[in-house]
Amino acid sequence: MSDSTTVPQENFAQTLADSGLRSTPQREVIYSILLNKRDHPTADEVYARVKAELPTISLATVYNCLETLVGCNLVRAVNFDREPTRYCPNLRPHAHFHDDEAGSTHDIDLPPDLLDRVKAILPPGYNASSIEISFRGRTVPEAANN
Amino acid sequence: MSDSTTVPQENFAQTLADSGLRSTPQREVIYSILLNKRDHPTADEVYARVKAELPTISLATVYNCLETLVGCNLVRAVNFDREPTRYCPNLRPHAHFHDDEAGSTHDIDLPPDLLDRVKAILPPGYNASSIEISFRGRTVPEAANN
DNA sequence: GTGGGAATTAGAATAATTCCAAAGAAACTT
DNA sequence: AAGTTTCTTTGGAATTATTCTAATTCCCAC
Numbered sequence: 536m537s538d539s540t541t542v543p544q545e546n547f548a549q550t551l552a553d554s555g556l557r558s559t560p561q562r563e564v565i566y567s568i569l570l571n572k573r574d575h576p577t578a579d580e581v582y583a584r585v586k587a588e589l590p591t592i593s594l595a596t597v598y599n600c601l602e603t604l605v606g607c608n609l610v611r612a613v614n615f616d617r618e619p620t621r622y623c624p625n626l627r628p629h630a631h632f633h634d635d636e637a638g639s640t641h642d643i644d645l646p647p648d649l650l651d652r653v654k655a656i657l658p659p660g661y662n663a664s665s666i667e668i669s670f671r672g673r674t675v676p677e678a679a680n681n
Numbered sequence: 682m683s684d685s686t687t688v689p690q691e692n693f694a695q696t697l698a699d700s701g702l703r704s705t706p707q708r709e710v711i712y713s714i715l716l717n718k719r720d721h722p723t724a725d726e727v728y729a730r731v732k733a734e735l736p737t738i739s740l741a742t743v744y745n746c747l748e749t750l751v752g753c754n755l756v757r758a759v760n761f762d763r764e765p766t767r768y769c770p771n772l773r774p775h776a777h778f779h780d781d782e783a784g785s786t787h788d789i790d791l792p793p794d795l796l797d798r799v800k801a802i803l804p805p806g807y808n809a810s811s812i813e814i815s816f817r818g819r820t821v822p823e824a825a826n827n
Numbered sequence: 828g829t830g831g832g833a834a835t836t837a838g839a840a841t842a843a844t845t846c847c848a849a850a851g852a853a854a855c856t857t
Numbered sequence: 858a859a860g861t862t863t864c865t866t867t868g869g870a871a872t873t874a875t876t877c878t879a880a881t882t883c884c885c886a887c
Contacts, residue, residue: 557884559834578874593836598875600834614762617844619874630799632807643802653776653799653814656789661778663818668799670809703853703864724843739867744844746866763875765843 547609554607564588565600566609566624575613575621575631575640613640615669630668637674693755700753710734711746712755712770721759721767721777721786759786761815776814783820 547566548558568584569576576584582597601622604610613621615633621640623631628650630643650666657663693712694704714730715722722730728743747768750756759767761779767786769777774796776789796812803809 555833557833559883561835591836593838595837595876596835612762614760616758616760617766617874620763630802632803632809635810641807643804643807645802649798649802652795656776656791656795657778657816658789660821661787661789661816661818662821663778663816664781665817667813667815669813669815670803670807671811672807672809675806675808701864705852705865707866737867739869741845741868742866763843 550607550609551603556603556607559600561585561589561592561596562600562603565597566604569604569610569622569624573623573625573642575623577619577621579619581622613667613669615640615671630670632670632672632674634674635671641674643670696753696755697749702749702753705746707731707735707738707742708746708749711743712750715750715756715768715770719769719771719788721769723765723767725765727768759813759815761786761817776816778816778818778820780820781817787820789816 547563551558551562564585565581568581572584578594578597578601581601582592582594585592585597601610601612605612605622608626609624611623611625613623613631615621615631618633623640623642625642628645628647630645632641632643633639634641645668653666653668654663693709697704697708710731711727714727718730724740724743724747727747728738728740731738731743747756747758751758751768754772755770757769757771759769759777761767761777764779769786769788771788774791774793776791778787778789779785780787791814799812799814800809
């Protein structure tokens with residue numbers, strides 16, 4: 536189930552506990568939904584999916600849980616322009632490509648040295664806590680292995 | 682007034698005309714406001730500044746004009762997380778750094794080859810029309826020349 | 828099994844942006 | 858220069874994503 540990019544289920548509770556937080560059914564299900572279908576769903580989409588398992592969950596809880604997971608680095612939030620925030624359980628360094636035609640978002644793995652080179656452009660005194668590299672455009676199905 | 686990063690006033694009308702658009706007082710003033718103070722203002726901030734010169738302008742027009750200028754590549758829109766969109770007349774390749782403490786946004790010039798290297802990570806079939814590299818964090822005044 | 832902090836819930840509120848329909852210029856046409 | 862078309866602006870309503878709030882519920886420690 537887990538690969539090098541994600542936190543295995545058994546560490547999930549621990550990671551939360553490390554931040555003084557509890558593992559709850561809502562948090563677990565939401566995290567598993569993100570692992571299950573890696574299509575960068577929005578909060579609304581997560582809400583729709585989680586209701587199948589927890590029919591009484593509220594949208595506010597979905598937002599709360601997602602924010603919590605982002606806060607303890609179990610999940611990354613991805614933003615494109617004025618689009619709703621999307622969520623991604625891939626913790627490996629990667630960029631994002633947003634296909635404007637399809638509306639879909641894809642992970643693009645980053646060569647490890649490249650992230651370092653990008654970080655290196657910051658002048659002294661600029662202390663970055665996060666970096667985001669994002670592309671927008673079209674994917675050409677014929678040309679891609681896709 | 683203009684430098685290598687911006688469009689000189691005399692080309693402004695032409696650039697609009699190339700897209701079948703007119704140069705209007707509202708568009709001109711808004712563009713000059715962006716040139717004048719390069720602090721990445723939001724639409725609201727532009728609105729406040731433009732009212733000094735055009736007191737009857739509406740917020741909708743500010744949004745319209747900014748979108749128009751972005752559309753014909755006179756201006757770039759910059760987004761950070763869920764913050765309001767900011768606008769920037771710097772057309773040179775550059776990244777953005779958002780200082781969470783001060784709420785300010787800074788341009789970070791990109792070495793020309795770096796943008797190419799970043800573009801090169803895209804698999805075949807991924808056709809990017811725009812790239813954005815953005816940092817969030819703090820700036821440390823003591824360490825910076827700033 | 829009771830008290831207290833944490834978490835969830837539903838709904839109201841907010842903030843940024845977009846939509847809409849009407850009124851106002853500007854530019855072509857003849 | 859009047860008429861027509863097209864582009865632009867305007868104010869206000871509407872929309873969308875998200876956050877806030879207050880009330881309940883849950884869970885663990887005592």
